[in-house]
Amino acid sequence: MASELTRDKAFFAFSPDVEPVLRVAQGEEIKLTTHDCFSGQLETSDDTLDTLDWSITNPATGPVYIEGTKPGDLLRVDLHEVKATGPSVMVTIPGAGAMGDVITEQETTILEHTDDSVIFKGRVRVRQRPMLGVIGVAPAAGEIPNSTPGGHGGNMDCTLVTTGASLYFTVGVEGALFGTGDMHAAMGDGEVVICGAETPGEVRMTAQVVDIEGLPTPFLENDELVAIIASAETVDEAYQTAVHETLRFLTDIVGMPKNDAAMLMSLVGSLKFCQVVDPLLTVRFEFPKSVLAEYGFEMPR
Amino acid sequence: MASELTRDKAFFAFSPDVEPVLRVAQGEEIKLTTHDCFSGQLETSDDTLDTLDWSITNPATGPVYIEGTKPGDLLRVDLHEVKATGPSVMVTIPGAGAMGDVITEQETTILEHTDDSVIFKGRVRVRQRPMLGVIGVAPAAGEIPNSTPGGHGGNMDCTLVTTGASLYFTVGVEGALFGTGDMHAAMGDGEVVICGAETPGEVRMTAQVVDIEGLPTPFLENDELVAIIASAETVDEAYQTAVHETLRFLTDIVGMPKNDAAMLMSLVGSLKFCQVVDPLLTVRFEFPKSVLAEYGFEMPR
Numbered sequence: 001m002a003s004e005l006t007r008d009k010a011f012f013a014f015s016p017d018v019e020p021v022l023r024v025a026q027g028e029e030i031k032l033t034t035h036d037c038f039s040g041q042l043e044t045s046d047d048t049l050d051t052l053d054w055s056i057t058n059p060a061t062g063p064v065y066i067e068g069t070k071p072g073d074l075l076r077v078d079l080h081e082v083k084a085t086g087p088s089v090m091v092t093i094p095g096a097g098a099m100g101d102v103i104t105e106q107e108t109t110i111l112e113h114t115d116d117s118v119i120f121k122g123r124v125r126v127r128q129r130p131m132l133g134v135i136g137v138a139p140a141a142g143e144i145p146n147s148t149p150g151g152h153g154g155n156m157d158c159t160l161v162t163t164g165a166s167l168y169f170t171v172g173v174e175g176a177l178f179g180t181g182d183m184h185a186a187m188g189d190g191e192v193v194i195c196g197a198e199t200p201g202e203v204r205m206t207a208q209v210v211d212i213e214g215l216p217t218p219f220l221e222n223d224e225l226v227a228i229i230a231s232a233e234t235v236d237e238a239y240q241t242a243v244h245e246t247l248r249f250l251t252d253i254v255g256m257p258k259n260d261a262a263m264l265m266s267l268v269g270s271l272k273f274c275q276v277v278d279p280l281l282t283v284r285f286e287f288p289k290s291v292l293a294e295y296g297f298e299m300p301r
Numbered sequence: 302m303a304s305e306l307t308r309d310k311a312f313f314a315f316s317p318d319v320e321p322v323l324r325v326a327q328g329e330e331i332k333l334t335t336h337d338c339f340s341g342q343l344e345t346s347d348d349t350l351d352t353l354d355w356s357i358t359n360p361a362t363g364p365v366y367i368e369g370t371k372p373g374d375l376l377r378v379d380l381h382e383v384k385a386t387g388p389s390v391m392v393t394i395p396g397a398g399a400m401g402d403v404i405t406e407q408e409t410t411i412l413e414h415t416d417d418s419v420i421f422k423g424r425v426r427v428r429q430r431p432m433l434g435v436i437g438v439a440p441a442a443g444e445i446p447n448s449t450p451g452g453h454g455g456n457m458d459c460t461l462v463t464t465g466a467s468l469y470f471t472v473g474v475e476g477a478l479f480g481t482g483d484m485h486a487a488m489g490d491g492e493v494v495i496c497g498a499e500t501p502g503e504v505r506m507t508a509q510v511v512d513i514e515g516l517p518t519p520f521l522e523n524d525e526l527v528a529i530i531a532s533a534e535t536v537d538e539a540y541q542t543a544v545h546e547t548l549r550f551l552t553d554i555v556g557m558p559k560n561d562a563a564m565l566m567s568l569v570g571s572l573k574f575c576q577v578v579d580p581l582l583t584v585r586f587e588f589p590k591s592v593l594a595e596y597g598f599e600m601p602r
Binding site: 090092097099103104105107109120124126186187189190192193195196197234235236239240244247259260263264265267268269270271276291294295 | 494
């Protein structure tokens with residue numbers, strides 16, 4: 001029996017003070033639906049940002065209280081299914097995004113969905129690769145708007161956050177107070193105009209505490225690779241954190257000699273952009289699991 | 302009849318003042334061999350950087366004088382074959398690279414080559430994806446060490462610079478004074494410990510002037526995509542240049558409406574790291590050619 005949660009149960013900032021709307025046991029399947037990042041306010045190309053209620057943008061469905069979790073625990077969230085239900089919307093916003101200085105006209109466009117694609121202006125067919133832009137847990141203290149990424153997760157806009165991925169977070173408060181939303185049916189690395197194909201969606205997931213001491217978080221795992229995710233005020237700061245935390249993971253947890261780890265990071269690891277448009281900017285460092293296996297390491301299951 | 306050039310004909314800085322070692326006609330095939338970035342000085346794991354002659358590191362084979370080229374011309378270089386001949390070498394250098402602060406021991410390791418792979422320490426097999434780290438033309442004035450990327454090309458360390466790619470450069474001086482080297486048999490995006498699998502190699506290529514007014518350079522094209530490459534003192538500056546130049550390409554040359562271009566950059570374009578370890582840092586923005594075709598544009602051939 002899965003627990004279900006609908007998109008009308010949403011919050012707008014990760015915080016210890018937001019009341020949970022669902023309690024689940026560890027390992028219990030959760031089915032939830034998510035709004036698009038505008039809470040469904042932009043339904044046609046005539047709906048502009050002028051009339052948008054900004055206070056209900058970036059909703060995350062939740063918070064979900066996960067029983068038996070306490071501050072300092074490592075929480076693994078397994079995404080069994082991330083499905084875009086469409087339609088999607090994209091916008092341009094003068095002044096916003098990596099090219100905000102040259103974007104002069106606000107525009108809203110609706111992208112219809114087919115079984116496996118989204119259609120941009122009846123012209124460009126883009127294969128769906130649905131992903132969750134916002135996913136995380138409450139910090140130990142304070143309030144972090146859903147627009148913002150950080151050590152707690154949040155608006156990381158990482159294209160790997162999709163079906164089959166596992167995300168690891170450090171729990172900040174009792175119950176973790178997990179939430180997710182901001183699904184994109186498709187998005188390129190960088191998200192340079194500040195949106196992907198913003199879509200409502202459905203998620204099936206489980207969450208449980210695991211024991212991997214010192215794992216840098218947020219951390220992501222899929223069939224092929226692990227990724228260390230880092231956010232900062234500049235990309236230069238973020239990538240420094242990502243590479244140093246990856247090296248620490250490879251030496252202290254995987255047990256690789258430092259020079260092997262460093263050289264293999266350069267040879268088979270990849271530094272990648274997640275997004276450059278949110279209040280903090282996010283990158284990830286990807287490293288193949290096949291190489292971890294050569295050093296006798298498997299992620300505990 | 303191809304013109305041939307061997308790796309002993311090398312230079313160490315792109316400059317109008319380096320005498321060309323070969324003259325070729327436009328469209329004439331050139332076969333050249335390249336040294337690894339240490340000019341072959343590190344042959345065993347006992348060869349350390351202590352005895353390295355740094356003055357002959359980062360050699361580029363050339364310069365090649367391409368007949369009929371003059372300042373301001375757009376030069377397209379077609380890479381018909383980029384082949385690693387091995388063996389490869391990797392090093393750690395305390396103080397160098399994105400993790401130089403925590404790399405404490407210098408090490409040299411030799412990677413043997415099989416037909417399609419390189420072998421790291423007898424343990425990790427990595428599929429070869431040979432690429433040229435250094436490729437470019439002389440600037441109009443001054444001298445740019447081969448270690449450094451820039452508007453002329455140089456040490457961009459872009460993993461797309463491989464068989465089947467075309468590179469576009471703006472010619473700085475009569476004859477272009479083209480050169481290339483610093484081949485890697487494999488490398489991850491970021492090149493975070495400052496080297497890939499550094500290998501000698503062989504290249505077959507042609508070069509010719511083409512007419513695409515205002516094309517941002519360096520520019521790369523392969524079967525799937527185009528990429529705008531940008532280097533700067535910080536990644537944050539480099540990506541700003543890359544996205545703005547891509548938008549300019551899509552609007553002014555491809556002819557896309559500005560908002561379409563911007564939204565599609567966010568939806569199907571990807572901002573990627575090339576390297577974060579050279580004197581300037583390099584990123585690229587990739588955009589699919591299939592979408593250019595939807596807007597009626599093909600790269601001229």
